[in-house]
Amino acid sequence: MKTHNLTRKLVLEAPVTSDDGLGGRTTGWQELGTIWAEVTRRTARSRRVGETAVSSVGYRIVVRGAPVGAPSRPKAGQRLVEGSRVFRIEHVAEADAAGRYLLCRATEEHVT
Numbered sequence: 729m730k731t732h733n734l735t736r737k738l739v740l741e742a743p744v745t746s747d748d749g750l751g752g753r754t755t756g757w758q759e760l761g762t763i764w765a766e767v768t769r770r771t772a773r774s775r776r777v778g779e780t781a782v783s784s785v786g787y788r789i790v791v792r793g794a795p796v797g798a799p800s801r802p803k804a805g806q807r808l809v810e811g812s813r814v815f816r817i818e819h820v821a822e823a824d825a826a827g828r829y830l831l832c833r834a835t836e837e838h839v840t
Contacts (some may be wrong), residue, residue, distance in 0.1 A: 732790045732829055734764040738808040738815070740800070757807070760799050765808070766790040767815075770833075782839055787815055789832040790823055802832050 741757040748754045771786040789808060794801035801820070802808070808815040815834035823829035 730824070732766045732823075734766050734790070734792065736765045736767045736810060738763055738765050738767075738789075738791075738810050740802055740806060741809055742803075742806050760806075763791050763800065763802075763808075780839055782837055784835050784837045787834045787836060789815060789817075789834050791830050791832065793822065793827040793830050802830065808832070808834060 739762055740760045742760055744756050744758045745753050746756065766789070768788045768790075769785060770788050772783065774781060774783045776782070791802065802817050804817055804819055806817050808817065813836060815832075815836050817832050817834050819833040821831050823831040
């Protein structure tokens with residue numbers, strides 16, 4: 729069995745939508761808890777959005793396993809935060825057959 733080096737402390741957050749009082753909706757983030765992770769950079773790319781350059785970096789993030797439906801189990805659409813860094817979760821799957829670890833594919837974007 730491969731062991732993972734879960735040395736990065738990340739905050740798991742879920743999107744929360746509420747009325748803005750003017751007939752619209754706003755999205756904020758609710759902290760679900762802190763989890764330990766192994767974070768590995770995968771890919772990087774740059775693109776232009778109008779006059780703005782945006783770089784995005786893909787990450788492979790491994791966390792301890794949690795049952796489906798548990799609040800500590802990351803899901804696509806949530807995010808992991810480390811200080812000012814934000815990793816947007818795109819996919820989550822079991823990293824091993826026993827479900828001891830979960831593999832999250834995430835993206836971090838920067839405006840340059």
